[in-house]
Amino acid sequence: MSIELWYWPDIPGRGEFVRLFMEGAEIEYEDMAREQDADALVEHMHALDGIRPFAPPYIVDGDLCIGQTAHILAYLSDKYGLGSGELETDLQLIQLQLDISDLISEVHSVHHPIASSLYYADQMDAAFERAQEFRANRIPKFLIHFDNAMAVHGGPYSLGQQWTHVDTSLFQVMEGLDYMFPNYMKKMQGTWANLEGLQAALPEIDGVADYLASERRMEFNEDGIFRHYEELDEQ
Protein backbone atom coordinates (compact mmCIF):
# COMPACT_ATOMS: atom_id res chain seq x y z
CA MET A 1 0.00 0.00 0.00
CA SER A 2 1.40 3.39 -0.94
CA ILE A 3 1.78 6.33 1.43
CA GLU A 4 -0.80 9.13 1.14
CA LEU A 5 0.76 12.58 1.23
CA TRP A 6 -1.60 15.45 2.08
CA TYR A 7 -0.38 18.97 1.39
CA TRP A 8 -1.50 22.20 -0.32
CA PRO A 9 -1.40 21.53 -4.06
CA ASP A 10 -0.02 24.86 -5.33
CA ILE A 11 3.12 25.51 -3.28
CA PRO A 12 6.26 23.45 -2.61
CA GLY A 13 6.24 24.62 1.05
CA ARG A 14 6.85 22.09 3.81
CA GLY A 15 5.29 19.31 1.72
CA GLU A 16 8.28 19.42 -0.61
CA PHE A 17 10.60 18.17 2.14
CA VAL A 18 8.50 15.02 2.44
CA ARG A 19 8.03 14.66 -1.32
CA LEU A 20 11.74 15.06 -2.11
CA PHE A 21 12.71 12.39 0.44
CA MET A 22 10.13 9.90 -0.86
CA GLU A 23 11.15 10.57 -4.47
CA GLY A 24 14.84 10.14 -3.65
CA ALA A 25 14.16 6.90 -1.79
CA GLU A 26 11.69 5.75 -4.47
CA ILE A 27 8.96 5.24 -1.91
CA GLU A 28 5.57 4.78 -3.53
CA TYR A 29 3.18 7.59 -2.60
CA GLU A 30 0.08 9.38 -3.75
CA ASP A 31 0.02 13.15 -3.74
CA MET A 32 -3.61 13.36 -2.70
CA ALA A 33 -4.44 17.05 -2.92
CA ARG A 34 -2.54 17.48 -6.18
CA GLU A 35 -4.64 14.69 -7.68
CA GLN A 36 -7.74 16.50 -6.37
CA ASP A 37 -7.58 20.06 -4.97
CA ALA A 38 -7.15 22.16 -1.84
CA ASP A 39 -10.79 21.65 -0.86
CA ALA A 40 -10.24 17.90 -0.74
CA LEU A 41 -7.35 18.47 1.66
CA VAL A 42 -9.41 20.71 3.96
CA GLU A 43 -12.25 18.22 3.92
CA HIS A 44 -9.96 15.27 4.62
CA MET A 45 -8.21 17.08 7.46
CA HIS A 46 -11.47 18.03 9.17
CA ALA A 47 -12.81 14.50 8.92
CA LEU A 48 -9.84 13.05 10.84
CA ASP A 49 -10.68 12.04 14.39
CA GLY A 50 -8.56 11.53 17.48
CA ILE A 51 -5.32 13.47 17.87
CA ARG A 52 -5.02 15.31 14.56
CA PRO A 53 -2.21 17.11 12.76
CA PHE A 54 -2.17 20.85 13.47
CA ALA A 55 -1.52 21.63 9.80
CA PRO A 56 -0.39 19.99 6.55
CA PRO A 57 1.79 18.25 5.53
CA TYR A 58 0.70 14.95 6.99
CA ILE A 59 0.84 11.41 5.71
CA VAL A 60 -1.53 8.50 6.04
CA ASP A 61 0.08 5.06 6.17
CA GLY A 62 -2.62 2.45 6.74
CA ASP A 63 -4.03 3.19 10.21
CA LEU A 64 -1.39 5.79 11.02
CA CYS A 65 -1.79 9.50 10.39
CA ILE A 66 1.38 11.49 11.04
CA GLY A 67 1.88 15.26 10.99
CA GLN A 68 4.89 17.57 11.45
CA THR A 69 7.51 17.48 8.68
CA ALA A 70 10.46 16.30 10.78
CA HIS A 71 8.30 13.67 12.46
CA ILE A 72 7.08 12.33 9.11
CA LEU A 73 10.65 12.10 7.81
CA ALA A 74 11.90 10.33 10.95
CA TYR A 75 9.02 7.86 10.65
CA LEU A 76 9.60 7.13 6.95
CA SER A 77 13.36 6.86 7.39
CA ASP A 78 12.86 4.32 10.15
CA LYS A 79 10.14 2.37 8.35
CA TYR A 80 12.19 1.95 5.17
CA GLY A 81 15.53 1.38 6.93
CA LEU A 82 17.11 4.53 5.50
CA GLY A 83 18.92 5.70 8.63
CA SER A 84 22.37 4.78 9.90
CA GLY A 85 21.19 1.71 11.81
CA GLU A 86 22.81 3.16 14.91
CA LEU A 87 20.86 4.95 17.68
CA GLU A 88 23.25 7.82 18.39
CA THR A 89 23.56 8.83 14.74
CA ASP A 90 19.85 8.39 14.00
CA LEU A 91 19.02 10.67 16.95
CA GLN A 92 21.47 13.26 15.63
CA LEU A 93 19.86 13.15 12.20
CA ILE A 94 16.42 13.76 13.70
CA GLN A 95 17.89 16.59 15.77
CA LEU A 96 19.30 18.17 12.59
CA GLN A 97 15.93 17.78 10.88
CA LEU A 98 14.32 19.67 13.79
CA ASP A 99 16.95 22.40 13.43
CA ILE A 100 15.93 22.61 9.76
CA SER A 101 12.27 22.98 10.84
CA ASP A 102 13.29 25.91 13.03
CA LEU A 103 15.10 27.56 10.13
CA ILE A 104 12.08 27.09 7.86
CA SER A 105 9.77 28.74 10.40
CA GLU A 106 12.15 31.69 10.52
CA VAL A 107 12.25 31.84 6.73
CA HIS A 108 8.47 32.21 6.67
CA SER A 109 8.49 34.94 9.28
CA VAL A 110 10.94 36.99 7.16
CA HIS A 111 8.08 37.95 4.83
CA HIS A 112 5.41 37.65 7.52
CA PRO A 113 6.95 39.15 10.68
CA ILE A 114 3.68 40.54 12.06
CA ALA A 115 1.04 38.00 11.11
CA SER A 116 0.70 35.04 8.78
CA SER A 117 -2.95 36.11 8.36
CA LEU A 118 -1.98 39.47 6.80
CA TYR A 119 -0.65 40.08 3.29
CA TYR A 120 3.04 40.71 2.75
CA ALA A 121 2.17 44.19 1.42
CA ASP A 122 0.70 45.05 4.83
CA GLN A 123 3.90 44.24 6.72
CA MET A 124 6.61 45.25 4.26
CA ASP A 125 8.41 47.69 6.54
CA ALA A 126 8.81 45.15 9.32
CA ALA A 127 9.75 42.50 6.72
CA PHE A 128 12.49 44.76 5.35
CA GLU A 129 14.09 45.09 8.79
CA ARG A 130 13.58 41.42 9.55
CA ALA A 131 15.22 40.36 6.28
CA GLN A 132 18.34 42.44 6.98
CA GLU A 133 18.76 40.82 10.38
CA PHE A 134 18.00 37.39 8.95
CA ARG A 135 20.71 37.69 6.29
CA ALA A 136 23.25 39.24 8.66
CA ASN A 137 22.83 36.87 11.60
CA ARG A 138 20.42 33.99 11.26
CA ILE A 139 21.35 32.47 7.88
CA PRO A 140 25.07 32.37 8.75
CA LYS A 141 24.35 30.90 12.20
CA PHE A 142 22.16 28.12 10.79
CA LEU A 143 24.25 27.36 7.70
CA ILE A 144 27.56 27.20 9.60
CA HIS A 145 25.85 24.74 11.94
CA PHE A 146 24.64 22.58 9.04
CA ASP A 147 27.92 22.91 7.17
CA ASN A 148 29.82 21.62 10.21
CA ALA A 149 27.37 18.76 10.59
CA MET A 150 27.92 17.75 6.95
CA ALA A 151 31.66 17.49 7.56
CA VAL A 152 31.34 14.99 10.42
CA HIS A 153 31.13 11.89 8.20
CA GLY A 154 33.30 13.31 5.40
CA GLY A 155 30.56 14.23 2.88
CA PRO A 156 29.19 14.70 0.35
CA TYR A 157 26.16 13.36 2.24
CA SER A 158 25.28 13.45 5.93
CA LEU A 159 26.59 9.89 6.39
CA GLY A 160 29.48 10.19 3.94
CA GLN A 161 28.56 8.16 0.84
CA GLN A 162 25.09 7.44 2.26
CA TRP A 163 22.39 10.10 2.01
CA THR A 164 19.52 10.50 4.49
CA HIS A 165 16.42 12.63 5.08
CA VAL A 166 18.76 15.39 6.28
CA ASP A 167 20.34 15.66 2.83
CA THR A 168 17.12 16.04 0.85
CA SER A 169 16.00 18.70 3.36
CA LEU A 170 19.28 20.64 3.29
CA PHE A 171 19.26 20.51 -0.51
CA GLN A 172 15.78 22.07 -0.48
CA VAL A 173 16.93 24.70 2.04
CA MET A 174 19.87 25.70 -0.20
CA GLU A 175 17.68 25.77 -3.32
CA GLY A 176 15.11 27.83 -1.43
CA LEU A 177 17.64 30.36 -0.15
CA ASP A 178 19.15 30.70 -3.64
CA TYR A 179 15.66 31.51 -4.93
CA MET A 180 14.80 33.87 -2.08
CA PHE A 181 18.07 35.81 -1.82
CA PRO A 182 19.99 35.40 -5.13
CA ASN A 183 22.28 38.41 -4.55
CA TYR A 184 23.07 37.48 -0.98
CA MET A 185 23.71 33.81 -1.73
CA LYS A 186 25.95 34.72 -4.67
CA LYS A 187 27.97 37.07 -2.46
CA MET A 188 28.35 34.34 0.17
CA GLN A 189 29.34 31.63 -2.34
CA GLY A 190 32.11 29.38 -0.98
CA THR A 191 31.27 30.13 2.67
CA TRP A 192 29.38 26.91 3.20
CA ALA A 193 31.37 24.60 0.97
CA ASN A 194 29.99 21.34 2.37
CA LEU A 195 26.41 22.46 1.77
CA GLU A 196 27.29 23.56 -1.74
CA GLY A 197 28.89 20.16 -2.27
CA LEU A 198 25.70 18.49 -1.13
CA GLN A 199 23.64 20.74 -3.38
CA ALA A 200 25.72 19.56 -6.35
CA ALA A 201 25.75 15.88 -5.31
CA LEU A 202 22.10 15.27 -4.42
CA PRO A 203 20.76 15.49 -8.02
CA GLU A 204 23.06 12.54 -8.87
CA ILE A 205 20.80 10.20 -6.90
CA ASP A 206 18.59 8.33 -9.41
CA GLY A 207 15.26 9.02 -7.70
CA VAL A 208 16.13 12.69 -7.21
CA ALA A 209 17.32 13.12 -10.81
CA ASP A 210 14.09 11.60 -12.18
CA TYR A 211 12.02 13.75 -9.88
CA LEU A 212 13.75 17.06 -10.63
CA ALA A 213 13.31 16.42 -14.36
CA SER A 214 9.60 15.61 -13.95
CA GLU A 215 6.52 17.81 -13.82
CA ARG A 216 5.97 16.66 -10.26
CA ARG A 217 8.72 19.05 -9.11
CA MET A 218 7.10 22.41 -8.42
CA GLU A 219 8.84 25.76 -8.79
CA PHE A 220 9.15 28.11 -5.87
CA ASN A 221 6.52 30.85 -5.87
CA GLU A 222 5.31 33.82 -3.87
CA ASP A 223 2.60 31.86 -2.05
CA GLY A 224 5.09 29.44 -0.51
CA ILE A 225 7.69 29.62 2.24
CA PHE A 226 10.75 30.64 0.21
CA ARG A 227 9.64 33.78 -1.65
CA HIS A 228 11.60 36.14 -3.80
CA TYR A 229 10.93 39.80 -3.09
CA GLU A 230 13.71 41.90 -4.57
CA GLU A 231 13.58 44.46 -1.78
CA LEU A 232 14.32 41.81 0.86
CA ASP A 233 17.54 40.65 -0.82
CA GLU A 234 21.02 42.19 -0.52
CA GLN A 235 21.08 45.37 -2.63
Next chain:
Amino acid sequence: MSIELWYWPDIPGRGEFVRLFMEGAEIEYEDMAREQDADALVEHMHALDGIRPFAPPYIVDGDLCIGQTAHILAYLSDKYGLGSGELETDLQLIQLQLDISDLISEVHSVHHPIASSLYYADQMDAAFERAQEFRANRIPKFLIHFDNAMAVHGGPYSLGQQWTHVDTSLFQVMEGLDYMFPNYMKKMQGTWANLEGLQAALPEIDGVADYLASERRMEFNEDGIFRHYEELDEQ
Protein backbone atom coordinates in the same frame (compact mmCIF):
# COMPACT_ATOMS: atom_id res chain seq x y z
CA MET B 1 24.08 7.57 36.16
CA SER B 2 21.93 10.68 36.20
CA ILE B 3 20.99 12.76 33.16
CA GLU B 4 22.90 16.02 32.63
CA LEU B 5 20.62 18.91 31.68
CA TRP B 6 22.33 21.89 30.04
CA TYR B 7 20.36 25.13 29.82
CA TRP B 8 20.71 28.85 30.59
CA PRO B 9 20.65 29.18 34.38
CA ASP B 10 18.53 32.35 34.78
CA ILE B 11 15.39 31.73 32.72
CA PRO B 12 12.80 28.94 32.70
CA GLY B 13 12.67 29.08 28.87
CA ARG B 14 12.71 25.86 26.90
CA GLY B 15 14.77 24.12 29.59
CA GLU B 16 11.76 24.20 31.89
CA PHE B 17 9.85 21.81 29.63
CA VAL B 18 12.59 19.21 30.10
CA ARG B 19 13.01 19.96 33.81
CA LEU B 20 9.28 19.73 34.57
CA PHE B 21 8.98 16.35 32.86
CA MET B 22 12.01 14.90 34.66
CA GLU B 23 10.77 16.25 38.00
CA GLY B 24 7.28 14.84 37.43
CA ALA B 25 8.70 11.45 36.47
CA GLU B 26 11.28 11.61 39.29
CA ILE B 27 14.14 11.04 36.86
CA GLU B 28 17.49 11.77 38.45
CA TYR B 29 19.23 14.70 36.77
CA GLU B 30 21.84 17.35 37.31
CA ASP B 31 21.07 20.91 36.31
CA MET B 32 24.61 21.60 35.15
CA ALA B 33 24.61 25.32 34.36
CA ARG B 34 22.59 26.18 37.44
CA GLU B 35 25.18 24.40 39.56
CA GLN B 36 27.84 26.41 37.72
CA ASP B 37 26.96 29.36 35.45
CA ALA B 38 26.17 30.43 31.89
CA ASP B 39 29.88 30.49 30.98
CA ALA B 40 30.15 26.82 31.87
CA LEU B 41 27.29 26.10 29.48
CA VAL B 42 28.86 28.04 26.61
CA GLU B 43 32.18 26.34 27.22
CA HIS B 44 30.60 22.89 27.40
CA MET B 45 28.59 23.45 24.23
CA HIS B 46 31.60 24.61 22.25
CA ALA B 47 33.67 21.64 23.38
CA LEU B 48 31.14 19.13 21.99
CA ASP B 49 32.28 17.42 18.81
CA GLY B 50 30.41 15.67 16.01
CA ILE B 51 26.85 16.71 15.23
CA ARG B 52 26.07 19.22 17.95
CA PRO B 53 22.89 20.79 19.30
CA PHE B 54 22.05 24.11 17.63
CA ALA B 55 21.15 25.68 20.97
CA PRO B 56 20.31 24.73 24.59
CA PRO B 57 18.53 22.90 26.07
CA TYR B 58 20.34 19.67 25.50
CA ILE B 59 20.93 16.61 27.67
CA VAL B 60 23.89 14.30 28.05
CA ASP B 61 23.07 10.70 28.87
CA GLY B 62 26.28 8.68 28.92
CA ASP B 63 27.61 8.76 25.36
CA LEU B 64 24.50 10.42 23.96
CA CYS B 65 24.06 14.16 23.59
CA ILE B 66 20.55 15.19 22.53
CA GLY B 67 19.24 18.64 21.61
CA GLN B 68 15.82 20.03 20.65
CA THR B 69 13.20 20.11 23.42
CA ALA B 70 10.64 17.81 21.78
CA HIS B 71 13.36 15.36 20.80
CA ILE B 72 14.75 15.25 24.34
CA LEU B 73 11.28 14.60 25.75
CA ALA B 74 10.54 11.84 23.23
CA TYR B 75 13.87 10.22 24.08
CA LEU B 76 13.36 10.38 27.86
CA SER B 77 9.76 9.19 27.62
CA ASP B 78 10.88 6.18 25.61
CA LYS B 79 13.91 5.41 27.77
CA TYR B 80 11.91 5.40 31.00
CA GLY B 81 8.82 3.67 29.56
CA LEU B 82 6.56 6.67 30.16
CA GLY B 83 4.61 6.57 26.90
CA SER B 84 1.50 4.61 25.98
CA GLY B 85 3.37 1.47 24.93
CA GLU B 86 1.57 1.68 21.60
CA LEU B 87 3.17 3.07 18.42
CA GLU B 88 0.22 5.06 17.04
CA THR B 89 -0.40 6.90 20.30
CA ASP B 90 3.29 7.49 21.02
CA LEU B 91 3.70 9.04 17.56
CA GLN B 92 0.70 11.29 18.22
CA LEU B 93 2.20 12.44 21.52
CA ILE B 94 5.47 13.36 19.80
CA GLN B 95 3.48 15.16 17.11
CA LEU B 96 1.67 17.19 19.80
CA GLN B 97 4.99 17.98 21.46
CA LEU B 98 6.23 19.34 18.11
CA ASP B 99 3.06 21.44 17.81
CA ILE B 100 3.91 22.82 21.27
CA SER B 101 7.43 23.68 20.03
CA ASP B 102 5.85 25.64 17.18
CA LEU B 103 3.65 27.57 19.60
CA ILE B 104 6.63 28.37 21.83
CA SER B 105 8.60 29.75 18.87
CA GLU B 106 5.64 31.98 18.04
CA VAL B 107 5.39 33.09 21.68
CA HIS B 108 9.00 34.27 21.52
CA SER B 109 8.45 36.14 18.29
CA VAL B 110 5.58 38.11 19.88
CA HIS B 111 8.08 40.26 21.79
CA HIS B 112 10.84 39.84 19.18
CA PRO B 113 9.09 40.08 15.79
CA ILE B 114 12.03 41.73 14.00
CA ALA B 115 15.13 40.17 15.51
CA SER B 116 16.05 38.07 18.52
CA SER B 117 19.36 39.96 18.54
CA LEU B 118 17.63 43.33 19.18
CA TYR B 119 16.10 44.55 22.44
CA TYR B 120 12.34 44.48 22.91
CA ALA B 121 12.41 48.28 23.25
CA ASP B 122 13.76 48.53 19.70
CA GLN B 123 10.85 46.57 18.17
CA MET B 124 7.91 47.58 20.38
CA ASP B 125 5.70 48.89 17.58
CA ALA B 126 5.94 45.68 15.60
CA ALA B 127 5.51 43.67 18.82
CA PHE B 128 2.32 45.55 19.62
CA GLU B 129 0.79 44.62 16.27
CA ARG B 130 2.10 41.07 16.50
CA ALA B 131 0.63 40.57 19.97
CA GLN B 132 -2.84 41.67 18.84
CA GLU B 133 -2.79 39.17 16.00
CA PHE B 134 -1.35 36.48 18.25
CA ARG B 135 -4.14 36.88 20.81
CA ALA B 136 -6.87 37.15 18.19
CA ASN B 137 -5.86 34.25 15.97
CA ARG B 138 -2.90 32.17 16.98
CA ILE B 139 -3.58 31.42 20.66
CA PRO B 140 -7.16 30.28 19.96
CA LYS B 141 -6.03 28.17 17.00
CA PHE B 142 -3.34 26.39 19.02
CA LEU B 143 -5.31 26.03 22.26
CA ILE B 144 -8.44 24.67 20.57
CA HIS B 145 -6.18 22.10 18.90
CA PHE B 146 -4.60 21.08 22.22
CA ASP B 147 -7.94 21.19 24.04
CA ASN B 148 -9.42 18.76 21.50
CA ALA B 149 -6.40 16.49 21.82
CA MET B 150 -6.82 16.39 25.61
CA ALA B 151 -10.40 15.18 25.19
CA VAL B 152 -9.47 12.14 23.08
CA HIS B 153 -8.65 9.84 26.02
CA GLY B 154 -11.17 11.43 28.42
CA GLY B 155 -8.77 13.57 30.51
CA PRO B 156 -7.60 14.96 32.81
CA TYR B 157 -4.29 13.86 31.24
CA SER B 158 -3.35 13.18 27.63
CA LEU B 159 -3.84 9.42 28.16
CA GLY B 160 -6.78 9.72 30.53
CA GLN B 161 -5.54 8.82 34.01
CA GLN B 162 -1.95 8.53 32.74
CA TRP B 163 0.08 11.67 32.20
CA THR B 164 2.87 12.03 29.63
CA HIS B 165 5.45 14.55 28.42
CA VAL B 166 2.62 16.33 26.60
CA ASP B 167 0.91 17.14 29.91
CA THR B 168 3.90 18.72 31.62
CA SER B 169 4.50 20.80 28.49
CA LEU B 170 0.87 21.94 28.12
CA PHE B 171 0.81 22.82 31.83
CA GLN B 172 3.87 25.02 31.29
CA VAL B 173 2.26 26.59 28.21
CA MET B 174 -0.90 27.49 30.17
CA GLU B 175 1.12 28.86 33.12
CA GLY B 176 3.24 30.84 30.70
CA LEU B 177 0.27 32.34 28.85
CA ASP B 178 -1.40 33.25 32.18
CA TYR B 179 1.79 35.09 33.11
CA MET B 180 2.22 36.75 29.72
CA PHE B 181 -1.39 37.80 29.05
CA PRO B 182 -3.29 37.86 32.40
CA ASN B 183 -6.16 40.04 31.12
CA TYR B 184 -6.62 38.06 27.95
CA MET B 185 -6.46 34.67 29.65
CA LYS B 186 -8.94 35.82 32.31
CA LYS B 187 -11.33 37.01 29.62
CA MET B 188 -11.03 33.67 27.81
CA GLN B 189 -11.50 31.56 30.96
CA GLY B 190 -13.67 28.51 30.32
CA THR B 191 -12.90 28.43 26.59
CA TRP B 192 -10.32 25.66 26.87
CA ALA B 193 -11.83 23.64 29.68
CA ASN B 194 -9.74 20.51 29.13
CA LEU B 195 -6.52 22.50 29.31
CA GLU B 196 -7.72 24.27 32.44
CA GLY B 197 -8.55 20.86 33.90
CA LEU B 198 -5.04 19.67 33.13
CA GLN B 199 -3.59 22.83 34.64
CA ALA B 200 -5.45 22.03 37.88
CA ALA B 201 -4.66 18.30 37.86
CA LEU B 202 -0.94 18.29 37.06
CA PRO B 203 0.22 19.72 40.42
CA GLU B 204 -1.41 16.68 42.09
CA ILE B 205 1.36 14.45 40.72
CA ASP B 206 3.85 13.83 43.56
CA GLY B 207 6.99 14.76 41.66
CA VAL B 208 5.38 17.88 40.23
CA ALA B 209 4.01 18.99 43.63
CA ASP B 210 7.44 18.61 45.26
CA TYR B 211 9.07 20.47 42.43
CA LEU B 212 6.65 23.41 42.31
CA ALA B 213 7.11 23.90 46.06
CA SER B 214 10.90 23.82 45.78
CA GLU B 215 13.44 26.53 44.99
CA ARG B 216 14.32 24.62 41.84
CA ARG B 217 11.16 25.98 40.19
CA MET B 218 12.03 29.30 38.59
CA GLU B 219 9.60 32.18 38.14
CA PHE B 220 8.87 33.56 34.71
CA ASN B 221 10.85 36.69 33.93
CA GLU B 222 11.44 39.24 31.18
CA ASP B 223 14.56 37.49 29.86
CA GLY B 224 12.68 34.28 29.10
CA ILE B 225 10.20 33.19 26.46
CA PHE B 226 6.93 33.99 28.23
CA ARG B 227 7.28 37.68 29.16
CA HIS B 228 4.79 40.03 30.70
CA TYR B 229 4.67 43.43 29.02
CA GLU B 230 1.43 45.17 29.99
CA GLU B 231 1.13 46.90 26.62
CA LEU B 232 1.05 43.55 24.79
CA ASP B 233 -1.90 42.19 26.80
CA GLU B 234 -5.62 42.82 26.21
CA GLN B 235 -6.41 46.34 27.43
